[in-house]
Amino acid sequence: MSIPALLKHHGVHVPRFVTVAGRVVFDEVESTPSGPVHHEYGPVTAVAPHRFHGGEEEPEDELAEQRSDWWDEPTALARHVDAMRRSFPGFLYLPAEEGLPPSWGGIINTGRGQFDVLIMTRRDQGLPRVHVTKPRLGASAGRRWQKPPHLYSSGSLCVADSGDWDPCRDTAATVTAWAAHWLAAYSEWRITRQWPVEGVDSVVA
DSSP states (O other): OOHHHHHHHTTOOOOOEEETTSOEEOSSEEEETTEEEETTTEEEEEOOOEEOOOBSOOOOOOOOOOSSOGGGSHHHHHHHHHHHHHHOTTSEEEOOBTTBOOEEEEEEEOSSOEEEEEEEOOTTOOSOEEEEEESOOOEEETTEEEOOSSBBTTSOBOOSOGGGOOTTTOOHHHHHHHHHHHHHHHHHHHHHSSOOOSEEOOOOO
């Protein structure tokens, strides 16, 4: 059992943070005027409350024909771009093209492995999709390949419930932090075959 899970078992809720490289940390973080800072890793991003699950990925809402998309509004797009630049500067911004919404690609390093990750926003502003392009997710189980828990049938990561996501409050950086938390749990699952945590309850002030 991980230390955060052990503390939660005893009623102590532990806030989690993600470094710019993608490592989850939960102690030695200090609040500063510019945001939370870890004594060793520097600026970190708080992991917002969320719940892992799986099953079928929520389809996009049918949108009426519209003259412009949400990312055509500079302020709306800047929220995501600025948040990603601040929290995960190593991720590459992929502008919208041919009707596909803006995306980000980069590497999340959990400290136990590196993962190439794609964060894809949605036209309906729903919970962005998260896909690991490499390595293949899962583990050998005898002669078969065992997929990890909390994975959509499409292969995308189920980093949160759709109700955890608020497009007016959250950004692509929120989802990237959730992805880092998912991958940290996955890295532990690969060793123990037990998913160590179901999400995050703590709200960081």
